[in-house]
Amino acid sequence: MPDLSGDVPSSASATPSRLCEIRGLHKRYDDQAALVDVSFTAHPGEVLGLIGPNGAGKTTLLEAVAGLLAVDAGEILWCGRPLSARRRNDVIFYLPDGIRPYADQSAAQVISFFADVYGRPKRGVADAVAAVGLEPVLHKGVRALSKGFARRLILAIGLLTPHPLLLMDEPFDGLDLRQTREMASVLRREAARGRTLALAIHQLADAERTCDRFVLLAAGCVRGSGTLTELSARSGISDANLEAIFLALT
Numbered sequence: 001m002p003d004l005s006g007d008v009p010s011s012a013s014a015t016p017s018r019l020c021e022i023r024g025l026h027k028r029y030d031d032q033a034a035l036v037d038v039s040f041t042a043h044p045g046e047v048l049g050l051i052g053p054n055g056a057g058k059t060t061l062l063e064a065v066a067g068l069l070a071v072d073a074g075e076i077l078w079c080g081r082p083l084s085a086r087r088r089n090d091v092i093f094y095l096p097d098g099i100r101p102y103a104d105q106s107a108a109q110v111i112s113f114f115a116d117v118y119g120r121p122k123r124g125v126a127d128a129v130a131a132v133g134l135e136p137v138l139h140k141g142v143r144a145l146s147k148g149f150a151r152r153l154i155l156a157i158g159l160l161t162p163h164p165l166l167l168m169d170e171p172f173d174g175l176d177l178r179q180t181r182e183m184a185s186v187l188r189r190e191a192a193r194g195r196t197l198a199l200a201i202h203q204l205a206d207a208e209r210t211c212d213r214f215v216l217l218a219a220g221c222v223r224g225s226g227t228l229t230e231l232s233a234r235s236g237i238s239d240a241n242l243e244a245i246f247l248a249l250t
Contacts, residue, residue, distance in 0.1 A: 018080065019044045019196050020092075020165055025064055025074035027220075034060045035071065036221045042165060042198055047191045049211030050200040051246065057220035058200035059097065062167045065198075066094035093161040095154050097169035097200075100142050107145065107153050108138040114160045128159040131186045133179075147174035155183060159190060166190075169200045184210040208242040218250040 020042040027035040035057050042048050050058050063069035065076060067088035076083045078091060102110050111134075115125045129135060132152040137145055145153065151174045158166050171187070172180045187210060191197055201207040207214065214231060216224040224231050224245075232240045235248040 021077040023075050026072045034220050038222050040215045040225045042196050045191055045194045046212040048198045049207040049214045051207050051214050052217035056217040059169055062169055066092055092165045093163035094167040095158050100150055103143040106141055114157050118162055120160050128156045132156045165196045167198050171199050172206050180206055204242045224249045
C-alpha cells in the first residue's frame, strides 16, 4: 500500500468534493507553450476525462501531475494541501500510452510481479485478469501481445495498484468498439468503489460514454471543465453531445 504519512494527507481526510487540485500549471519547451495556466479538480470516485486532439497537451499534463515532468509554475494539492513531486507516487499511479512493461516476460509473470509488489491476494489478481479478459494470453510474452491485449495488460496493472488516483493515457487505444465498451464498464466499476480515474482520451464518443466530467484541452489551455450538462450550458448549445461542445468551446 502507498505510504500516506508525512506531508500527504490520507484519502480518508479528503473533503467530499476535492481530492486532487491542479492549480495554474505552466510548461514551456523553448519558445513553445505546452501548458498554459492549467487548473481543474479531480473529485473522489469519479471518472474524469482529459479531452483534446493529439498535441493538445494531455500527455504533458499527465506527466506533470504524476511528478515525472517539472513545470515552470503551478502546484498540485492533495486533499487541500500541497503535494510535492517526490510524494506523488504515494497516491498517484500513472499508466502511459504505448508501453509494454517487462517485454521479455510473459503476461502472467508481469501480473504476478505487480500483485506481489502491492500485496494483492490471489482472488483479487484473478478478478483483475478476468475483468479485462486477459486469460487467453497469460502464457504469451508481453512483446508478442497484440496491441489490444497489451492494452488489456496495462488496464489489469492499473486495477492491481492501490493508489487513490489512477492516471491513464489513451486507455482504449487498440481496442475495437465492443472491447472499448467492456473496458469502459470495468473502469466505471472501479470508480464506483471510490477510486478516482483521470483518463486522457482523444476519441470523444469513448469519453462521453465513460466519463462523469470533462476537462477540454486545446493548445495546452483549458477551454472548459464540468459535466456534459454544464459544458452544454456554457457552449450555448442545448442537449449537445461532447463533439459539438468541444468544437464550440475550442
